[in-house]
Structure formats: C-alpha cells, structure tokens
Amino acid sequence: MRASRWILAVLLVAPIPAIARETAVATRAGTAGDAVSELARQTDTSIVITDPDIARRAIPSLRGRMDAAEAIRRLARAAGARAVAVGPSAWRIEPAPGHARPLTSTRKPAPRADTEVQQQSRPEPIVVLASKRDLRLEQVPGQVSILDGKVLESGGVGGTDKITQRLATVSSTHLGSGRNKVFIRGIADSSFTGPTQATVGQYLGDLRLTYNAPDPDLRLSDMARVEVLEGPQGTLYGAGSLGGIIRLVPHPPVIGVASASGIIGGSLTQDGDPGGDLSATVNLPVSGQRAALRATFDATRRGGYIDKPVLGRDNVNRTDILGGRVSARVEIAPDWSVELVALGQTTHAVDSQYADRGGAPLASSARVREGSEADYAMGQFVISGHIGEIRVRSTTGLVRQHLHERYDASLPDGPPRTFAQANRTRMIANETRFWMPERRGFGWLVGASFTHNNTVLTRTFETANTRSAATGVRNTIDEATIYGEASLRVMGSLVATAGGRLTRSRLGGEGEDVLPAIALANARVTANRTLATFLPSLALHAELGPESALYVRYQEGFRPGGFAIESDFVRRFRNDHTATFEIGARHGRPGTGPFDLSFSLSHTRWQDIQADFIDDIGLPSTANIGDGRVWSASATGGLAVTPGLRLEAGLTWNESKIDKPPLALLTRTMQVPNIAHIAGRAGFTWDHEIGEDLRLTANGWVSYVGRSRLGIGPELGEPQGDYLNSGLAFRAGSEGLGVTLSLTNIANSRGNRFSLGTPFSTGRDQMTPLRPRTVRIGLDTRF
Template identity: 50%
Template sequence: MRARIVAALAGSAVMASPAAGQSTEIVLPPGSLAQAVSILSAQTRTSIAVPDPELWHRRVPGLRGRMSAAEAVRRLARSARATARPAGPDAWRLIPLTAPRPRQPATPSTSNAAVPEPPIDDIVVVASKRDAGLLGYPATVSMVDGRTLAEGGETGTDALLARLATLSSTHLGAGRNKLFIRGVADSSFTGPTQATVGQYLGDVRLTYNAPDPDLRLYDVARVEVLEGPQGTLYGAGSLGGIVRVVRNDPALDRTEGALAAGASATWHGEPGADLGGVLNLPIATDRAALRLVGYGLTEGGYIDDPLRDKRDINRSRVAGGRAQLRLAPIDRWTVDLGITGQGTWGDDSQYADRDAPRLTRQSRIAQGYQGDYLLGELIVRGQLGDLDLVSSSGVVRQRLTERYDASQPDEAPQLFRQRNSTDFWSTENRLSRPMANGWSWVAGFSLLHNRTLLSRALGSPGASVPATGVANRITEGTIFGEMGVEVLRDLTVTAGGRVSHARLSGAGEDVAPLIALARASVTAGRTETSVLPSLAVSATPLRHLTLYARYQQGFRPGGLAIEGPFVRRFLSDRVRTLEAGLRQGVPGRSPVDLSVSVSRTDWQDIQADFLDAGGLPSTANIGDGRINSLAAAIGVAPVPGLRLEAGLALNDSRVTDPSAALVAAFALGRIAQIPNIAGTVARGAVSYQATLPGGQRISLDASARYTGKSRLGVGPVLGAEQGNYLDTRMSARLGLRHWGVTLSVTNIADAVGNRFALGTPFVSGSAGQITPLRPRTVRIGIDTSF
C-alpha cells in the first residue's frame, strides 16, 4: 500500500448545504390551504395548526423559492388572508384576519361536518412539470437528497451511481461517459447518436448527443431520476429516462454561505484534495440576490505503465462553478440569469491490461483527455391566477478532446485524436395547473437546435493526418400536453401526447472529393415527424399506497456516422414501454417505504456502436430488440435515526431481430444481448443519525452496490465481457449546526473489478482491457456554514 497525504489542498469543493433552520427550498403548488400546510410542514419539518375550519378551504397561490421556514409560513398566511403566530419552537398557528362567519343553524348537510384531515406528507416531483406529488405519481421515480451528496466528499455522477440501482454508466472517464437508466443502453462511445438519458439543471437541458459533462453536484437541494421513456414531457433523447438536478436557488432575504475542504489518500496511488464554497448575497431585500458556487478538485492517479516507466499516470482535475442572479420584480414572479462552467482534465486514461499485474498496462503514448462545458440560461417563472408559467432557455458549448494509442507491434507509435464539438440551444415555454379539485394539466412548446462536429486525426504523435469526420445538425420544434383527471375518488387517469418535427442535415468532414460526390444523397437534409402518446392510471386504495400502470413512447432522430472513408446514414429508433408498479409510503418519512415496478420495452431500429474495418467506432441500426425489467426498492426505519435500504434492478435484454447486414459483416450467427446492460444490479445501505450529549450530531452511512455482467458492444472486439464487481463505501460526520468533520472511505474492500472493458480499440487484443475501480480511498474533510 502506498498512501501519501497531500500537504496542500488543490481546488475542489464539497458544498455543505446551509442548515435547514436557515434556509430551505420551498415548492408549494396552488391549491387549498390544507394541501399547502401539509406539504410545507413536510418540507420545513415544522408544525402548523389551523384551528378555524373555514380557513382550511381557502385557495392559495403556489410558492416557490429558497427561504426560511418562518418566511414561508408568513407568506402562506398572507396568501390565505391570515396571520401567523408562533406557538413554540418550530410551531405556528394561522389565524384568519377576518372574524369567522357566524355559525348557521344545524342542517343535515352541516351538523356533522368535520374539519378535513390534512393530506399526508408528500414530496413534490418537480420533474413532472405539474408539481405532482410523489404518492400519486404514475411512474418510477428516485430522489437523492443533496445533503447526503455533500457530506461524503464525492459529488459527481459516481455519487448518484452509488445510491441508485437503476442508473449506470460506461466509466470511460469523467466528462466522457454515457448514462443509462433501466437497461436502455446503446453505445460504448459518444458519437453522433443522441443520448438515451436526458440531463437537466433545473428546467434547462444540459446535453443533446454529447457525453455526460459530470457536473459536480455542489449546493443542490436534490436530484430526481425518472425512469423512461419520458417522451411526452421531455421528447427525444429520454428513452431511458431523465436525470434532473434541483439546485438551491438564491435566497432573497439573507446573506449566507458555506465552505468545505478535504484531503484524500488512495491505496496504490497518489493523494488528492478538494476545496470549495458557496456564497449567497442579497442585492435588494426580497427583490434581488446573487448565489455563487465555486469548486475544484484533484484525484490522484493509480495506473502504472512499466513500458514507459511511469507510475500513477491517470491523475485527473476538475474546476468549475455557477453564478445565478435572481430578480423578483413583482410578487409571484422571478427572473433567473445563470452561468455554469466546468473544465475536466485527465493526464491519461484509466484502463489497465486484464492479464497484467494489478493496476498496470503497457502503452506507447499518453492518452489524456480534456472536457470543457459552458451553459448560459434565462428562466422566467410566474403565476397567472392558479396557473404556473415557466419559460426556460439555455445555450450550451461543450468540447471533448480525446487521445488514443493506435500503435501496432513493431511499428512506430501512432496517435488517434478525436474531438467532439457541440453547440446547442433550447427553449421551452409551458403553462401548468397543479392538481386541485380533481384535475391538473400542463401544455407547452419547445424549440432546439444542435450542431455536433466529430473530427478525427491519425498518425505519428507530432504529425497526425486528418481522417474522415462528420457534422450533424438538427432543428426541432415540439408541442406537448398532459392532463390528469381524478375520474373516481382515489383513481386518476393521465393522458398526454407530443408532436415533434425535426429538420436533420449533415456532411462529411475531410472526405475525398469523389467519395463525397458519390454520397451526396446520403448527406442531404431531410425531415422527420414523430407523435408520442402516453397513458397512465394510478389508484390509492389504501392510505400511503399507490398502484399505477402506464404506457409511453420515446424516440431518437437519425443522423450520419463514419465508416472508414465513408459517411453513411442511420435511422431513427423508437421505444414503446408498458409499466406497472406500486409505491408504499414516502422515503425518509414513513416507517416503511416500498416501490416495485415491472416493465416491457420494445425497441425498434436500435442505434448502437461497432468497430469498422479500420478499428474506429461507428454507429448503425443493429435491429429490433426488447427489454424486460424489474426494479424494487425498500426502506425501513425500525428505530428513530436508523434507516435500512435495499434496491434491486433485473434486466433481460435481447436483440430479437438483428440487422442482416451487420450480422453478415461480422459473420455472426446472432447478436444476442443489447450492449452495456447488466442483468443484475443490487444495492444495500444503512444510515444512522443521532444527537450526542452537548448538542453534537453524528451521522453514519454505509452502502454496497453489485453490478452484474454485461457486454461492451457489438462485434468481435466489442463483445468483451464486463461487470461482475462489488463497490463498497462508508462515511461519518460529526459536528454542530455550523461546522463538521467528515471521514469517508470508498472501495472499502479495495477490489479491482471491471467497470468498462475497453481503453483503446486500436491495440491488438483490446478485449483484454479493463477499467478497474478506483482503489480504496480515504478522505478527511471539514465543512462550515454561516
């Protein structure tokens, strides 16, 4: 074991969220005061009494933003024409401003009238776009609390993977990966195909067909993961589902901030460090505020290369931040201007040779990478009576440059360079009515434009020659709508649809003139129109129990791919999913919570990767397939402060009707398994929180996640097996309200594993490559807030 502790911290941040007593993210849909009080009590963990029966029925507008519990209660009281009076620590009474109406003589219809029982505590699913409650939401959704992400020191996509059994990744490297949900996986590389998972920061889309930018999840309220397809509300690129980050918005009424730092030691490798913070600055009380987030980190390398006589070659660094300006010019309206940026640098790739000594490989040249991501956004929110208006627009610039060792035995070193340049803008405008009086709806339209240029070069490290590249462009216009109606008591039907019209075009880059002329008809522009219907039914026959079934579709448009010196077309693909499930209780609030879902997905014209005759990645439609899935999660709180969790995802995937041309090209009898889908993923976790004498609080968390076997891709090389490993971790935090000390350990068992079975496709015998887990890493951190 080599574990060296770094002497100085180098930039990254583990954002510690402000204490709940200071500020909380509030999301209240319009409705009755009874509904608002129930949701607000759950979100702020306060007790709110309403002794006047007439007050319960008053309509109140929605409330959204980051504020203290006291401010939220006072605003809610004003909306209901009432006053809020303290009734003890974290307790309030709402009293009408006007005298209650004189009691009428008893009649059969009123003599036995009772004060309605407040609804059960619920969690609002913001990604539903109708602020639907979790208890009645007719689909599988998982939520990760932002505070748990902050305390462990690991706040990227890996932190989500450790907490969810249904989410997976390719593990090629930070800023280079593709995410998959519920076994809907396509490709090992990032190329011309659109992602199967939509990623969002609030209401703004982060990517289109670029890799996961792996934005660090600092200063976020929570992350919502909705299993797909989500075609009606989110359109193309949501075949597997969506990942939506709900950040902490600027607080208009106070100055607050947090700072955190940590140092880490990696077994068999180099040390690392992180440092970062958040600062909230009111500019005009209740009218304008600025929230700043900054972070940076360095992670020590752990792969050795004896051929080049180098050790720990794969150090990586990340630096980034956010700035969000919130303006509230009038009551119930906000305007947010934001910018998010992050840079990712890797000195070398993180793969190893399967049959070599532990954590070693032999390569001729360094295979570093660099990713740059920049997002600008404008979001306008307001309320028009009982309706919520949201207009969100974003502009994205994303660049990823990668180097691969293409050297062959007994020949001079060869370097393959690939650069993926994406420019993307999108806007969505919608009106919604949250559930009230038995019905809710959302309707809107969106526009987007995406241009991706994939350029390549091959040759000696100092004199590479441009190779065939491709540019893909798409402009898409969409209208969508969804309505939920409570047709019977505790029985809701939800129906919706989306119509998208896309204009696609593209061209080859650095293509020989004669070949370009011959393929001109392939690269010409074309249009595609898609209609995506959806239907869902949910019922709550018992308190806290929801049963649901839904049918939904999703699609991705086609595009152009590179194969040798040619550019050729691949078709759009489409999925149709039928899902049924149940949900019992609310995670973190009920003594027992349970969710179970089963689904069948039919996938037409699957877009997936293979390696062409020159060893370069290409994309084609590999045929039709199906995926049968079962997902289950349970949480138990046997005693106060203790919570036990378990999750399971089973996937059975098959290519039922493979492409004849692809089978013939590889002389394959069949293409059995859809790439990158593990048959089994299982997770278990335990957490404990307690208050010690003297007011100190301690929290303990431990988890283990098993990822089963899967195939890398299609063809002789990409048919390599991967997976079948166990990832373990734990963390502990001790502190008071405004400070804390954290100890965390990842990969407790110091397992090697194989998260991804390819490092470079050019080296002979590349099927013998693995991507190991980061070795056991211990981090000590401190955090403070004010």
C-alpha cells in the same frame, strides 16, 4: 424559433396579478421548516426562518383560501413566532416577543368560513418538479427516485458517480469524467461518444445539459435534490429520454438572506497519489429585498493509480476538475420572477484509467500518452409566474461543450501512434409551458419547445513525424415540439392521465476531411431531411390508501437519426423508437415512516436500435443494429429499525435480446450492451445525538454490478462487470460545523467496470478497475 419568440413576448406583456390575490393553501402537520417550504411553493414567495429552534417546532396543518400574507402570519403564530415582511413577496419568520416556546395546544379552533386548522400525521408532500406540473410524489404514475442534496455531498462533492452509487437502476460507462454515457433501466446503446443522441435526458432545471454529447459529470454541489424518472419520458421530454431523465435541482438564490457554506477535504488512495476537493457557496441579497445572488465554486483533484511501465510513468491518470455556478433571481413584479444562471466546468484527465487484464495490477502497456480535456458551459434565462391560477415558466438557454480525447492507436510492429478525436457541440433551446395543478379533480399542462443542436466530430492520426486527418462528420438538428398532458380523477381514488407530443425534426449533415474522390461518390448522404414524430402516453393511477398506490402506464420515446462515419465514408442511420408498458406499486415514502417499498415491471419494444460497432479500419461507427425487446424489473425498500437507524435496499433485473441483427454483427449473445442482468444495492443511515447541538451521523452502502457486454459485434463482445463496491462515511458536529471521515472501496476490489480503454486493442485484453481503497478527511461549515 419564431413561435418561441412570440410565446416569450406574450409572457412579457401579460397582465400581472395583484400580490393580495387569494389562493388555496394546504400544508400538512409537521415541523415549521417543512411547512414553510410547502407554503413558499404554493404562494410563490420567499420565506426564511431565522431561528433553527423555530424550524424544528411541531405545528398543525393549515388549509383554506387566503392571501399569502395571511397564510404566512398564521403559520408563524402556530410556531410561536412572528412574520416580518422584508420585500414584496419575501418574509422572515423570527422569534416573537414573549414567546419562548411553541404553541402546543392541539385543540381544534372554532370553525371559520375560509380556513380549517387540524392535526394530521402524514408528512409534508414532496412535489416532483420533473413532472412539470407540480405533481406530488404519490401522484406520479411511474418510478421516481429523489436524492437529497445533503446526502449527495456526504464524503465530499462528487458527480454522476454519486447517483450511480445510490440507485441500482442507473449505470454508466467508465471511460472517464466528462466522457461517459449514462443509462437508466435496461436501455443502453453503445460504449462510445458518437453522433447518436443519449438514451437518458440530463437536465439542470428545465434546460437539457446535452443532446448528442457525453455526460459532462457536473459537480453536485449546493443541490437541493436530484430527481430520476425512469423512462420512456417521451411526452414530457421528447427525444433522447428512452431510458428516463435525470434532473438536477440546485438551491435557488434566497432573497433577503446572506449566508455561506464550504467543504474542504483531502484523500489518500492506496497504491496511488493523494487528492483533494474544495467547494464554497455564498448567497447574497442584492438591491434591497427584490433580488439575490448565489454562487458556487468547486475544485477537485483525483489522484492517479494506473502505471505505464513502457513510458516509465506511475499513477498517470490524475484528473483535475474546476467549475462553478452563478445564479441571480429578481422579482420583477408580484408573482413574477426572472432567474439568470451561468455555469462552467473544465475537466482535465492527464492520462487514461484502463489497465491490461492478466498483466501487472493497475498497469497499462500503452505506448503513448492518452487522456482527455472536457469543457462545458451553459447559460439560462428563466421567467416564471402566474396568470390567474395558471402557472407559466419559460426557459431559454445556450450550451457549449468541447471534448478532446486521445487513444493509443499503435500498430504491433509500427511506431507509437495516437488517435485524437474532438467533439464540439453548440445548442440553443427554449421551452415554454403553461399548467394548472389539480383543481376539482382535473389538471393539465401544455407546452412548446425548440432546440437547435450542431455537433462536429473530427479525427486525426498522429505519430512523432506525421499527422493525417481521418474522415469526420457534422450533424445538425432543428427540433420544434408541441406537447400536452391532462389528468382526470374519474373516481375518488382513480386518476387517468393522457398526453401526446408532436415533434418535427429537420436533420442535416456532411462529412469533414473527406477525400475528394470519396466525397463525390458519397454526396447523396449530405442532404437535409425532415421527419415528424408523435409520441402518445396513457396511465392509470389508483390510490389504494393514504400511503399506497398502484399504476399502469404506456409511454413511447424516440431518437432522431443522423450521419455516421464508417471507414472513410459518411452514411445515414435511421431514427429509433421505443414503446414501453409498465406496471408498478408503491407504499410509504423513503425516509419518513417505518416502512416503504416500491416495485415496477416493464416491457419495451425497441425498433431500429442505434448503436456503435467497430468498422473495418478499427474505428467506432454507428448503425441501426435491428429490433429488440427489453424486460426490466426493479424493487426498492426501506425499514426504520430504530428512530435513528434506517436500512434500505434496491434490486434491478434486466433481460434483453436483439432480433435480426446485420450478419456482420452476429455474436453468440445479442443482448443490449452495457446493462447488467442483475444489479443491487444495500445501505444504512444512522443519526445519534451526542451532546447539545452535536450529532454523530453515518451512512454506508454496498453495491453489486452483474455481468454485461461491452457492445455489439465480435470485437465488442468482451464481458465486464461482476464486481462489488462499497463505501462508509461518518460526520460529527453541529449544523454549522462538522468533521467527516469516509472510506470507499472498502474491500479494495479491482473489478472491471468497463472493458474498454482504446478501440485499437489488437492483441490486448483491457479492463477498467475500480479506484483502489480511498480514505478522505473533510471539514464542512455553514453560517
């Protein structure tokens, strides 16, 4: 922590470069709107186009060394507009007097010493922020998926389910919103929310959402995009990125602009209750042209569809979600800015969403009221800027997450009984990094981070007349890290990348509500311990053409150990470790051009796998279950059939085996749990002009999730998966106002997303069906 404070202090007193500093500018031919986005990133300025017609105008590329003001003025002139400075590093591009049409001449101007303007047909580059050093999509040696924020809002604002619907490589458990675990590729550990760290790192900006807590299922409203990097990503992201990372990129506050947008919708679920959703976003300039405020508010009600005949209640599993995010951006000096972010979300599930297999459709025989409450809060402080050509970003954040769950724990011949589990997490984290994008064939990144995470898991059994505490556990970790990565263009089209991450972790833990006699015998496991881990990475990336690339890479990942509960005892489990070799290829870019295709094949050795099982008294516990190996292959592609119609498809295959598991956990199939052998998706997007400023758009998808197993051990060997899901959405309107109609689970398939409702399931065969066919009508507006 002390090191992080010194780094932050250096940043605050570092000399600030002058705004007129020249920089290398390189925008590609395309629309003015796309060019402005690229130029704003390169010059670290805020640029707003006031006229949508100007944003759609085609302009040539712009290249050379110049200051930001000159680059913005040249771009504006190319679009037949003018640039107006509205702040120290904020600009507005507006119609120029006497220019009703854009400049259409494609003649090459006279050569100049500092710049060259030329036509190019390639689309604007996409900068992958999750690379942490501004790599373009085609430069990343690995599989990257980028989901546009507008696409994620199609059919209403959702959460992680919007990601799993669109990517075959991303899957999730289905305990319920705010309780699930997310997996990427074939790397999954267990079905429960225990002390193990997640296998997927989830981030908002540069700050991790959770450490060893479930997916908070944040609403994906007002998102610029979501980036998914398949793992491991140990060098850049450290512990808990075995399967990869999911990075949420919200729209930042825009200086000098006042705007608002909103979405409202209502839904009807077959054999269930109605629901509704509301989302609103506002952007406001503050303090002249040096600051801006952006706020988003979300409210969602999902109607229930599960009945509990024993209790005489229908549609019990209603879920209410209420959340919001506020961010402020202040330009403290030329090329330097500070951003403050605060968000919160509360999720209340009235009851559980599982049913009894083989009984009445959509019905549960549970004898008590179950359900959950999940509360999540985060605060971030971000400072970013330039020191010469070196870019700097430091993020400090606080996270608080509470999850309270209730399960039916009634014994067959006993009274109704409830098992309650509470998971309370606190995290403090800082990451500071310095990097330089590629210059003369060489680019680099160095960084340091510190994370303190404390989690307390408590458990109780309750009947109408009694309440008794079960053994719980507290886990604490302090994790300090330094890391670096560098790339060298060894040939014109061949780039070699190497990196490493050194992590020192201090772990501690102790039992909660442990019986005195057991505590004395078990005292030895409550001591602190320290471990050091080094994670190397290597990659070769070859550009085979303007739109084609081939790569090979080696990457490692790990998760620290901790303390778990087994029966009435607290014991240790060790850290686990993965080593992955991957080969892949890409051609084209999704959504631009006539055709795109990507493919990857990976092999992972997984040592000392951390996973959950059912202990002797029927409660979830955690242990190292042996070593394993995972083969994974995925392919995605798209085809532009007509200018307005695009088809896309994706397929993933996983094969896994666990070697030498403990005898108590032996089953006939020792595969990694929760990962289907086969999963696939197909979809389409369609865009058609139906009048002046009016368009009709549509998108649809169908996905298949193959068979998988719930978990490890005889009690968790239940099959799940093997179902189809589908969706269709239409929108008619202008950019400022539109009406939407969407339909999900078109075939009204029951399926079985997850074979778990309560771990106390003696004599019961459980399943988690898909939400029945649901239709939604919505209205969206922006101004």
